[in-house]
Structures are given as C-alpha cells and as structure tokens.
Amino acid sequence: MSAGPPAGNDERRAEILAVAGALRPELHRYCARLMGSVFDGEDVVQDTLIRALEALPELDEATPLRPWLFRIAHNRALDLLRSRAVRKAEPIAAASDVVDAANPDPVEMLMRQEAVNTAVSRFAELPLVQRSVVILKDVLDESLVEIAVLLNLTVDAVKGHLARGRARLREINALAGQLPALAPGPASDAVARYVTLFNQRNWDGLRTLLADDVKLNQSTYPLRVGAADVGLFFTIYAKIDGVWLVPAWLEGREVIAVFEDRNNPRPSYVMWLEWQNGRISFIRDYRYSRYVAADAELTLAPQAASSGQE
Known part of the structure; x- marks a missing residue:
C-alpha cells in the first residue's frame, strides 16, 4: 500500500x-x-x-x-x-551613474515617484528588459543585486537598463501629458441593465441574463460553471448590504465599479462581464483581488459620474 x-x-x-x-x-x-x-x-x-x-x-x-x-x-x-510579438529588448551598454544606496538622493526619489505614478499601460512602451528593471527597482524597490539575479543579468547591465528605462519613461509621460484625455463613452445597454437590476436587488432578473454555460472567476476560488452554480453568486451578494454598482471604463474596456461605501470617490473593486448573444457568458469579480482596482485608472461612465452614483 x-x-x-x-x-x-x-x-x-x-x-x-x-x-x-x-x-x-x-x-x-x-x-x-x-x-x-x-x-x-x-x-x-x-x-x-x-x-x-x-x-x-x-x-x-x-x-x-x-x-x-x-x-x-x-x-x-x-x-x-x-x-503577442511584443518588441524585443534592445542591447544596452552598462551604465555607472545609477546609485543603489540605502538612502537614495532626492533625484533618485523623484524617479521612483514618477514610476509609481505612471499609468500601468505606459510601461508597455518600454523595451521588455528596461520595463522589468524599472518596475522592479522604482515600483517595487528591489535592490540591483536582486534584480540582476532575477533577470540573469550583471549588476552593471541592470544599471544600464535602469538609466535608459527611466529616461524613456520620462519621455513617454511628457508626451502623454500633451495629449487631450479621451472622454469615456456612455454605458452600453447591456451593462446599464445589469447595473440597474443589481442596484434594485432584482436577483432573479439577473439570473435570467446568464447563459447556460456561463463561467465565474473570483481570484483563487474555484471556477464556477453553469447558470445554476453561477446563480449562487447573486445569492451571496443578496446577503451583503450597501453594495452599489456603477458603469465605468478601465483600459478602454467597459467594466463595473463596485462601491461598498457610496461616499467614497473610489470603488472598492471592479467586475468585468463578457456577453454572447445578449447573455452573460463570463463574470470576473475582483472582490478578492482588490489590488487590481487600486492600480487602475478607472473612469465612471458619463451618466453615472454626473449623477453622483445615483
């Protein structure tokens, strides 16, 4: 045995x-x-x-x-x-002008602050290795030695990628600041209906929107499949007071902002729905991975924003 x-x-x-x-x-x-x-x-x-x-x-x-x-x-x-055929990182020479002190100088701190405040999508404009190095150093505050080990580079090469990546990121941010912000569109009829039914606590009405083979993803929880199993999602929300949904846009994608406190200007987390033939085929609920919304540049749909989430 x-x-x-x-x-x-x-x-x-x-x-x-x-x-x-x-x-x-x-x-x-x-x-x-x-x-x-x-x-x-x-x-x-x-x-x-x-x-x-x-x-x-x-x-x-x-x-x-x-x-x-x-x-x-x-x-x-x-x-x-x-x-996805993203462009490959360019060869780069070592640089010696990047410090790695325990107490960085003011210029170093400004560079880190700029990286932290940079929109997530803009990092994709950096060559891949530069992108990794800048994120690890300026966003996560890893040491140069730790970055070198992770990326299988020399410390000098890490310094070089960091110097060029920072310079390129400043250029990207400067160009982005010169462009007019794109106004988000209104909520689609499908999302507006979902939000209305949810805020009315019309759980049976929401269940009628589910496709027979609908799927629900909630972070580390097992994937739910099928209208009967996913329908329990609304049974759980029926027991939670104060949750309020608002149509929104994130990364050019229509999402739903979830407010647990309607006086808070930022949502607690987001949901994202996929539709097929007018019915919901996939629900991604980020209730258990709220850091996704924390890093997000989310904009409420115009009608929702002007109505004060009413």
Whole structure:
C-alpha cells in the first residue's frame, strides 16, 4: 500500500500558499506593468500560483520562496508577451551613474515617484528588459543585486537598463501629458441593465441574463460553471448590504465599479462581464483581488459620474 505523499509536501504547500497570498498585491504591481494591463497582470498572477503548486514536488526545500515566485511570474509574463510579438529588448551598454544606496538622493526619489505614478499601460512602451528593471527597482524597490539575479543579468547591465528605462519613461509621460484625455463613452445597454437590476436587488432578473454555460472567476476560488452554480453568486451578494454598482471604463474596456461605501470617490473593486448573444457568458469579480482596482485608472461612465452614483 502506498504511503502517500510526504507530510513535508503538505507543509511546504501551506507555506507557499501563505507566502503567495501575502505577495499577491506585489506580484500584481509587477505583472500588471509588465503586461501593460491590470487585468492581464492578474491573469499572470493566478497562473503563477497554479504553476508554483504544480512545481512543488521538484522544489528544493532551501529555495527562497519570494524570488522563486517572482521568477515564475516573470517567465510566464514573458511567454505571453513573446507570443503577442511584443518588441524585443534592445542591447544596452552598462551604465555607472545609477546609485543603489540605502538612502537614495532626492533625484533618485523623484524617479521612483514618477514610476509609481505612471499609468500601468505606459510601461508597455518600454523595451521588455528596461520595463522589468524599472518596475522592479522604482515600483517595487528591489535592490540591483536582486534584480540582476532575477533577470540573469550583471549588476552593471541592470544599471544600464535602469538609466535608459527611466529616461524613456520620462519621455513617454511628457508626451502623454500633451495629449487631450479621451472622454469615456456612455454605458452600453447591456451593462446599464445589469447595473440597474443589481442596484434594485432584482436577483432573479439577473439570473435570467446568464447563459447556460456561463463561467465565474473570483481570484483563487474555484471556477464556477453553469447558470445554476453561477446563480449562487447573486445569492451571496443578496446577503451583503450597501453594495452599489456603477458603469465605468478601465483600459478602454467597459467594466463595473463596485462601491461598498457610496461616499467614497473610489470603488472598492471592479467586475468585468463578457456577453454572447445578449447573455452573460463570463463574470470576473475582483472582490478578492482588490489590488487590481487600486492600480487602475478607472473612469465612471458619463451618466453615472454626473449623477453622483445615483
């Protein structure tokens, strides 16, 4: 009779899940900027956790989990970017004028602040290696040595990519500041109907919108499939007071802003629906991955914005 998997595997699995759970927001900050999308970034994070658990049997017990998870996320994001034929990183010479002090000078701090405040989508305009280095250094505050190990570069090469990436990012931000902001369009009829039914707490009406093979994705929770199972999604929300939905736009995509406090100018999280033949085919609910909305440049649909979320 088989003795089953070693008990240590269960302990290691629990440890990985705990570390990964704590790292999810940080992993997302990296992956979202690497992919140029908060949604694609979250897809990479979820895939990273699945791949990490699959790789558990081959993991050396001495392997530090944090860099290991970042390496999986980095490699997965690169696979996806390459499959989309994103331009390759350009060769770069080493630079010696990038500091890595424990207390950076004011110029260094300004560079980091600019990177943190830069829209997620703009990072996609950087060559891939520059993008990774700038995100890891200026957004996540990793050391040059840690970045070099993760990206398999020398420290001098990291400095060079960082210097050029920062300069290019300043150019991108300057050009973006000269362009007029695009006004978001009004909510589609389908999303407006969904929001209205939800705010009226018409759960049966919402269930009639579900396709027979509808799917529901909620972060690390198991995927729900089918109208009967996904219909329980509304049963759960029926027990929660005060949730209010507003049509919105994010990354050029129509989404739904979810407010738990209607006096708060920013939503707590977002939902995203896919439709097929007038019925909902996919619901992505980011209630359990709220960092997605935290990194998002979200705009309420015009009618919703002018009506004060009423």
